Amino acid sequence: MDLPEALARTGLLIFDFDGVLADSEPLHRRAYNSVLARWGYEIPQAEYWLYWTSRGEGIAGEIARGNLRGVDPDRVVREKRSIFEEYCRSGAVPLFPEAAALLSYLQCSARWRVVIASNTPAGLVRAVLESAGAPVPPIIGGDGLRQKPAPDIFLKALEHMDCDPLAAMVFEDAEKGLIAAAGAGVGATLVLGELNRDLGLRADYVVEGPAGILESLRRAETLAGGSR
Secondary structure, three states, X not given: OOHHHHHHOOOXXXXXXXXXXXXXXXXXXXXXXXXXXXXXXXXOHHHHHHHHHHOOOHHHHHHHHHOOOOOOHHHHHHHHHHHHHHHHHHOOOOEOOOHHHHHHHHHOOOOOEEEEEOOOOHHHHHHHHHHOOOOOOOEEOOOOOOOOOOOHHHHHHHHHHOOOHHHXXXXXXXXXXXXXXXXXXXXXXXXXXXXXXXXXXXXXXXXEHHHHHHHHHHHHHHHOOOOO
């Protein structure tokens, strides 16, 4: 079964946000590096994509790998969060090409329901979408929940949408998100982009960015006899 066939049998689409709909990971890295500069340190780009974005090891992993001395991890996280919040609320965080079109398409669809499930707080996800003029579906943010790779955010999304895991599909770009989807019992599609293309990630299905998702949904509607 290919992705359009699977989507034709799926009722709920669960989207990660950072790296799937929003091109925000470079700004996450910039925010961290702005804080770490006080200790004379910068996270290299390739290292950030692998260990932070995909594996979710965060500042604790960076301190261990780099043997960083004197770095206060709580301060790093707190100050980085403040910087990134400003990026989100000022409209500095862009969506990927076709992400707004994808959400608009799904807003008009009677076939699929949609929810965003992200480690990023729901208010910031909403701010980015509104700044881009994109539709805002239901959002489950990481506020008060264990972060991916724990399955909690996806489980909360399933509960919020009153959906069985077997009737849902997750769209993810990171190893931590794919692990979380498996833990929640949901099938997963890996969304490829510049940052994760060479990381060797595996999922049930693979698609190229939001444009690829949109094309797969259109093909799925055709297969299901609901072409628009």
